Amino acid sequence: MTDTLELSHWIDGEKVGADRPGEGLNPSDTREVVARQPQGGSAEVDAAVAAARAAFPAWSEASPEVRSDVLDRAGMLLLERREAIGTLLSREEGKTLAEGIGETARAGRILKYFAGEALRLHGQNLASVRPGVEVQTYRQAVGVFGLITPWNFPIAIPAWKAAPALAFGNTVVIKPAGPTPATAEALVAILHEAGLPKGVLNMVIGRGNVGQALVDHPDVDGVSFTGSQGVGAGVAAGAVARQARVQLEMGGKNPLIVLDDADLDRAVQIALDGSYFATGQRCTASSRLIVQDGIHDRFVEALAERLGTLKVGPALDPTTQVGPAVSEAQMETSYRYVDIARGEGGRIVTGGERLSLETPGWYVQPTLICDTSADMRINAEEVFGPVASTIRVRTYEEALQIANGTEFGLSAGIVTSSLKHARDFQRRARAGMTMVNLPTAGVDYHVPFGGTKKSSYGAREQGFAAADFFTWTKTSYTAS
Numbered sequence: 001m002t003d004t005l006e007l008s009h010w011i012d013g014e015k016v017g018a019d020r021p022g023e024g025l026n027p028s029d030t031r032e033v034v035a036r037q038p039q040g041g042s043a044e045v046d047a048a049v050a051a052a053r054a055a056f057p058a059w060s061e062a063s064p065e066v067r068s069d070v071l072d073r074a075g076m077l078l079l080e081r082r083e084a085i086g087t088l089l090s091r092e093e094g095k096t097l098a099e100g101i102g103e104t105a106r107a108g109r110i111l112k113y114f115a116g117e118a119l120r121l122h123g124q125n126l127a128s129v130r131p132g133v134e135v136q137t138y139r140q141a142v143g144v145f146g147l148i149t150p151w152n153f154p155i156a157i158p159a160w161k162a163a164p165a166l167a168f169g170n171t172v173v174i175k176p177a178g179p180t181p182a183t184a185e186a187l188v189a190i191l192h193e194a195g196l197p198k199g200v201l202n203m204v205i206g207r208g209n210v211g212q213a214l215v216d217h218p219d220v221d222g223v224s225f226t227g228s229q230g231v232g233a234g235v236a237a238g239a240v241a242r243q244a245r246v247q248l249e250m251g252g253k254n255p256l257i258v259l260d261d262a263d264l265d266r267a268v269q270i271a272l273d274g275s276y277f278a279t280g281q282r283c284t285a286s287s288r289l290i291v292q293d294g295i296h297d298r299f300v301e302a303l304a305e306r307l308g309t310l311k312v313g314p315a316l317d318p319t320t321q322v323g324p325a326v327s328e329a330q331m332e333t334s335y336r337y338v339d340i341a342r343g344e345g346g347r348i349v350t351g352g353e354r355l356s357l358e359t360p361g362w363y364v365q366p367t368l369i370c371d372t373s374a375d376m377r378i379n380a381e382e383v384f385g386p387v388a389s390t391i392r393v394r395t396y397e398e399a400l401q402i403a404n405g406t407e408f409g410l411s412a413g414i415v416t417s418s419l420k421h422a423r424d425f426q427r428r429a430r431a432g433m434t435m436v437n438l439p440t441a442g443v444d445y446h447v448p449f450g451g452t453k454k455s456s457y458g459a460r461e462q463g464f465a466a467a468d469f470f471t472w473t474k475t476s477y478t479a480s
């Protein structure tokens with residue numbers, strides 16, 4: 001057992017909220033309370049937004065070097081402390097220690113990347129259509145942003161939303177996900193330690209009511225949200241109704257096509273990584289394995305064999321390969337979809353049974369379901385757990401049609417040795433990100449991230465695209 005943390009809101013540079021009715025349990029061992037949490041409401045949101053508004057003029061007018069230095073220092077601190085913070089992340093969220101440390105390092109790299117971007121923000125200088133007139137465009141900070149973040153990447157996602165917001169001179173209020181506020185607090189604390197002025201970054205811990213209060217707040221200029229499609233649609237409606245900026249990253253039902261000409265071992269490794277690692281709790285996870293007839297049976301057999309050897313266990317056990325689900329609700333969702341698939345005629349090749357380990361936790365057996373068709377619920381709705389299904393196809397065209405045939409379009413992958421099919425897939429897959437001979441999950445931090453259809457809404461996140469959401473463009477005309 002490890003000590004229970006006492007969490008706080010961060011408002012105007014101070015830790016507030018001595019009353020802590022909330023408890024966050026360790027998904028690997030539910031006897032352990034990881035953190036006691038205050039539960040904020042509209043009063044805390046009002047105070048946090050007021051602090052962010054008051055801090056905006058000085059922060060937005062500070063030299064970009066000041067902003068860059070803070071992000072760079074915070075990034076270094078995160079990298080130095082990746083083991084301690086990664087351990088906390090794994091205790092709180094349930095991903096394996098290697099995944100927790102890796103995600104913490106990724107957050108550190110994100111901060112360092114945006115430290116550079118703070119200095120590179122640029123406009124354009126154009127000839128006017130009128131003689132003797134010059135036209136310039138500038139990017140300027142927008143104001144106060146509300147960031148509503150999910151539990152599945154409890155440090156990387158707050159980092160990739162907060163870092164560009166801060167780099168370009170905005171101020172921020174974060175609402176971390178209910179299950180993972182301790183990891184988010186570690187990020188907020190490190191940014192303050194790195195020299196962030198008070199009020200520039202605030203955090204209110206609480207449930208959906210805190211997110212809703214940010215969406216509705218008249219002094220919040222923009223909202224960036226990652227989470228479920230249902231909640232995201234409400235966030236967009238609320239923000240658009242009062243003409244605030246809004247950006248949504250939501251679900252996926254990501255396809256991985258395996259063609260007959262694929263290298264079998266490679267295809268199996270790619271499916272294993274994309275569908276099951278991080279307990280399948282990634283919006284980019286491959287949940288539909290669309291496999292051509294000639295390789296289908298060999299692929300299923302080889303993947304099932306590998307799945308049988310995967311060690312499911314407590315996140316901090318170094319031999320664990322798949323940690324628990326984040327919550328009882330997520331665990332139950334996985335098992336519910338296994339039942340749904342079974343009822344639809346799917347065949348459970350491996351997994352699907354409840355797991356009982358030595359430590360009481362929310363464990364899910366990695367599950368592979370075969371003999372499914374594209375129109376089944378298991379192939380249309382997001383499960384968000386270590387559950388994938390195969391769909392047998394005859395041709396590449398049929399595979400592509402099925403891959404494109406859902407309401408989502410985040411990431412899409414193909415395993416093939418055919419350059420012709422790979423290039424065609426890159427062009428015709430209706431997804432924001434395409435992967436050739438790579439897992440659908442696991443992306444770089446310095447390039448745009450986002451999807452099509454119901455997966456995303458608004459400007460892209462991350463990389464150079466982040467400036468489109470976190471700045472607005474002013475056009476200036478000057479006559480000589």
Ligand SMILES: NC(=O)C1=CN([C@@H]2O[C@H](COP(=O)(O)OP(=O)(O)OC[C@H]3O[C@@H](n4cnc5c(N)ncnc54)[C@H](OP(=O)(O)O)[C@@H]3O)[C@@H](O)[C@H]2O)C=CC1
Pocket residue numbers: 148149150151152175176177178179206207208209210211212215226227228229231232234235249250251252282283330333382383384
């Ligand atoms: N795209 C992605 O990366 C993610 C997708 N999901 C999908 O969503 C499903 C459910 O996960 P869940 O955590 O419930 O996702 P939610 O969409 O409920 O939560 C995402 C964030 O929104 C907050 N929130 C909840 N209600 C509101 C509201 N009315 N207004 C504003 N903010 C709100 C949540 O707070 P709180 O946690 O306190 O409720 C959390 O911070 C998963 O099974 C998965 O399918 C989930 C996480 C990430």
Ligand SMILES: O=C(O)CCC(=O)C(=O)O
Pocket residue numbers: 152153226281282283284440441442443
């Ligand atoms: O696949 C990744 O690296 C990122 C996934 C992600 O952003 C998510 O699941 O929310």
